[in-house]
Amino acid sequence: xxxxxxxxxxxxxxxxxxxxxxxxxxxxxxxxxxxxxxxxxxxxxxxxxxxxxxxxxxxxxxxxxxxxxxxxxxxxxxxxxxxxxxxxxxxxxxxxxxxxxxxxxxxxxxxxxxxxxxxxxxxxxxxxxxxxxxxxxxxxxxxxxxxxxxxxxxxxxxxxxxxxxxxxxxxxxxxxxxxxxxxxxxxxxxxxxxxxxxxxxxxxxxxxxxxxxxxxxxxxxxxxxxxxxxxxxxxxxxxxxxxxxxxxxxxxxxxxxxxxxxxxxxxxxxxxxxxxxxxxxxxxxxxxxxxxxxxxxxxxxxxxxxxxxxxxxxxxxxxxxxxxxxxxxxxxxxxxxxxxxxxxxxxxxxxxxxxxxxxxxxxxxxxxxxxxxxxxxxxxxxxxxxxxxxxxxxxxxxxxx
Numbered sequence: 001x002x003x004x005x006x007x008x009x010x011x012x013x014x015x016x017x018x019x020x021x022x023x024x025x026x027x028x029x030x031x032x033x034x035x036x037x038x039x040x041x042x043x044x045x046x047x048x049x050x051x052x053x054x055x056x057x058x059x060x061x062x063x064x065x066x067x068x069x070x071x072x073x074x075x076x077x078x079x080x081x082x083x084x085x086x087x088x089x090x091x092x093x094x095x096x097x098x099x100x101x102x103x104x105x106x107x108x109x110x111x112x113x114x115x116x117x118x119x120x121x122x123x124x125x126x127x128x129x130x131x132x133x134x135x136x137x138x139x140x141x142x143x144x145x146x147x148x149x150x151x152x153x154x155x156x157x158x159x160x161x162x163x164x165x166x167x168x169x170x171x172x173x174x175x176x177x178x179x180x181x182x183x184x185x186x187x188x189x190x191x192x193x194x195x196x197x198x199x200x201x202x203x204x205x206x207x208x209x210x211x212x213x214x215x216x217x218x219x220x221x222x223x224x225x226x227x228x229x230x231x232x233x234x235x236x237x238x239x240x241x242x243x244x245x246x247x248x249x250x251x252x253x254x255x256x257x258x259x260x261x262x263x264x265x266x267x268x269x270x271x272x273x274x275x276x277x278x279x280x281x282x283x284x285x286x287x288x289x290x291x292x293x294x295x296x297x298x299x300x301x302x303x304x305x306x307x308x309x310x311x312x313x314x315x316x317x318x319x320x321x322x323x324x325x326x327x328x329x330x331x332x333x334x335x336x337x338x339x340x341x342x343x344x345x346x347x348x349x350x351x352x353x354x355x356x357x358x359x360x361x362x363x364x365x366x367x368x369x370x371x372x373x374x375x376x377x378x379x380x381x382x383x384x385x386x387x388x389x390x391x392x393x394x395x396x397x398x399x400x401x
Contacts, residue, residue, distance in 0.1 A: 004091070012062060016029040035123045042122060043119070046119060046174065058082070062079075082100065082103060105121060129183030134190075158198060162191050226350065245367075255289045258285075292377055
């Protein structure tokens with residue numbers, strides 16, 4: 001029988017190293033050798049007879065050779081290969097039947113009744129008590145991915161292992177329960193620690209993802225874009241209004257100085273008969289200057305509305321509360337109530353901003369139109385005044401001559 005076991009070892013080793021598909025990383029010759037070694041330890045621990053020990057070791061060597069033809073029904077395929085091998089050596093049919101039954105006992109979910117079946121199942125799962133359990137488990141995970149296209153995340157795989165070790169797997173033999181259970185429990189504890197760590201990492205990743213999603217949402221939010229549009233546009237309009245007021249003030253200041261100089265230096269000289277030729281040019285000059293001053297004042301002149309509104313105006317969304325001219329005569333209580341109504345209604349708020357922008361644009365249109373006319377009159381007045389003074393001076397020189 002010893003020779004038979006050696007031949008069985010060589011035969012199985014050759015099959016699993018040469019003919020096994022590359023994807024079977026877990027169900028390899030290493031797994032079979034590990035099961036055989038575990039079976040030998042259990043044979044000693046359970047004090048199995050020599051005949052039963054040989055039957056058990058033959059089953060251990062052949063229990064996974066059926067993977068040569070794929071994972072489906074590999075136990076039955078293993079039985080076929082074992083039967084053919086043992087038949088060549090004229091092994092008694094009863095022994096072949098016992099070997100076959102032990103191989104079939106490794107099928108998932110099988111409940112062992114006999115001692116040899118219990119030993120066989122425990123030996124097949126010997127790795128669950130080993131310190132390198134996680135390395136062996138990773139081989140099975142990769143095998144499932146490669147051969148069956150079944151993938152697990154890190155957390156899913158840890159949960160799968162916990163489920164298997166705590167709910168589905170049991171050591172059946174007395175020796176395994178006394179000597180291997182402690183190693184299994186240690187691996188279960190490590191699995192729970194690993195699961196907790198992965199959960200914490202997952203929570204951190206989710207928190208980061210939520211934060212990034214929130215930032216993206218804020219960045220891509222239409223309301224944010226609308227608010228930015230209103231803010232930038234209103235600021236630009238206010239800047240343009242300041243520029244218009246500055247231009248009007250410049251014209252106002254310049255023409256005020258011109259009028260002051262004319263009244264102090266030019267007009268007192270007009271009462272002399274020798275200076276009568278300057279009267280018409282001076283009048284033209286002063287008239288254009290005064291017109292320029294008036295238009296400059298009109299360009300900067302504010303337009304204040306009634307400053308009152310009713311609650312019905314607010315409910316009907318007819319009043320723009322963002323412009324002071326619409327509420328400056330109202331009481332604080334009424335204004336606070338009205339602003340509260342605006343803030344409750346996003347459409348009303350955007351409508352008020354739109355109206356504010358629109359009427360600010362109308363004011364700017366009026367200012368710049370008046371300024372355009374004012375600058376035009378100022379230039380025309382300067383040109384006409386200079387020409388008038390030139391003609392008057394030439395006419396006076398001709399008379400004297």
